[in-house]
Amino acid sequence: MSEPLLTLLAATLARPPGKSERERARFHLLDWLACVAGARQEEAGALGATISSRGWEKATYLGNVLEMDDVHRTSLLHPGPVVWPAALSLSTADMETRLDAAVRGYEAMIAVGAAFDAHHYAHWHPTATMGVFGACAAFGSLLGFAPVEYANALGNAGSVAGGLWHMRHDDVLTKQWHIFHAVSTGRNAALHVHYGATGPQGLLEGPQGLFAAMTKEPGELARNGEGWLIDTVSFKPFAACRHAHPAIDAAMELRARGRLDPPFAVETFRDALTFCDRPDPKTELEAKFSLQHAVAVVADGREAEPQDFTKEAIAALADLRAQVTLAEGEDFTARYPAHFGARVNGLELVDTLGDPERPVSEERIIAKMHSLARWGGLPESEAERAVHLALEGDDAAAIDTMLEDWIR
Structure with a gap:
């Protein structure tokens, strides 16, 4: 009899x-x-500040608000917003311990998420359903778990996994609540096992487990050979849904060549149309999930930053949006989700800026920090503070203090 999947993941x-x-x-x-x-x-920042006085906990409400959080393609989830609050949540842990916790959190969340199918993605928010595994593994790492403890805790965390996509139909903060719930649930599952609780290690593949409840054709848990799955995660350079990034990227390439002229014909994979076919967005969130608006942003000479998806930008770009038509490109659907691609006015991109095949530079990630700090009303010195603490620092407690300073 083969070992339970969570037992193998725990090893x-x-x-x-x-x-x-x-x-x-x-x-x-x-x-x-x-x-x-x-x-x-x-708005989510005010909610987070009210809920807690601890920086990592307040920040759980903010990591995915701008739609610029990191993303894993084949598991179709965003690990950063869940894993980092959990990995930073033990005040006595040093920097190396927190970094190791994050690596393990990314591993668990992505490994399990990759086994879930299109049926799951059609109904469930994978960052929420899989987030409990990421937060659990990260906090378990902080606690110094042995393999059997990881397996028990992951089983308990997964036994209450959830998070439906229905919130996409309303202008609400449910997506941010999903992150908070995943972090707190995963941490609690690990904490209970630390104090003696046991859990169902066959929770994924069991007859009444997650695969049976949430999928039609479950796959295998992901592995990155002898390496770690964090190396397969993509960064997001644009302030929009990742499904819109290939069209943004292709449009920017056309603009750089002086060939981005209306009308704009966009072909991309089916899920991009399912999530981002919004010719007439009304809210900032809808604009970030609008392929029409995304292409209009680039055609207007903008860089797809947060200010390009505000209500003012929505009103200003109505005429350009009206000149964007969408169609499924079956070749892109066939390659998805291993590759996120699009074709704009005949220019095709198979992989998108920020993917491992087209990585962003260290300089671009630092520039993103400076740009978003300005958008968030922070002085340049705070961006420099964050760059130093994240990339060079060993003072983990200073990151806690910085987050508490930012969110009041």
């Missing part, structure tokens, strides 16, 4: 991350801090 998590994984984690930490800084004055 993977028990490995010691190396120097290269910690260095990679530092860039994802900076990326998450940039997203938090940029969203600190949003």
Whole structure:
């Protein structure tokens, strides 16, 4: 009889991350801090500040607000907003311990998420359903878990996984609540096992487990060979749904060549149309989930930053949006989700800026921090503070203090 899947995953998590994984984690930490800084004055920031006085906990409401959080393509989820609050949530842990916790959190969340199918993605918010695994593994790492403890805690966390996509139909803060719920649930699952609780290690594949409840054709847990899955995560350079990024990227390339002229014909994969076919967005969130608006932003000479999706930008770009037509490109659908691609006025991109095949530079991630800090109303010195603490610093407590300073 084969071992339960969570038992196998637990053995993977028990490995010691190396120097290269910690260095990679530092860039994802900076990326998450940039997203938090940029969203600190949003409605979710006030909610987070009311809920808690602890920086990491307040920040759980902010990491995904701007739609610029990191993303894993084949598991179709955003690990950063869930993993980092959990990895930073033990005040006595040093910087290396927190980085290792993040690496393990990314591993668990992505590994499990990759096994869930299109049926799951059609109904469930994977960052929420899989987030409990990421937060649980990260906090378990902080607590110094052995493999059996990881397996028990992951089983308990997964037993209450959830988060429906229905919130996409309303202008609400449910997506931010999903993150908070995943972080708190995953942490609690780990804490209970630390004090003696046990859990169902066959929770994924069991007859009444998650695969049976949430999928039609479950796949295998992801592995990155002898490495770690954090190395397969993409960064998001544009302030929109990741499904809109390929069209933005292609439109920017056309603009750079002086060939971005109306009308604009966009072909892309089916899920991009399902999530982002919005010719007439009304809210900032709808604009970020609008392929029509995304292409109009680029055609207007903008850089797809947060200010390009405000209500003022929505009103200003109505005429350009009306000149965008969408169609499914079956070739892109066939390659998805391993590759996010699009074709705009005949120019095709198979992979998108920020993917491992087309990585963003260290300079661009630092520039994102500075840009979003300005958008969030922070002085330049705070962006420099974040860059130093994330990329060079060993003072983990200083990150706690910085987050508390930012979100009041």
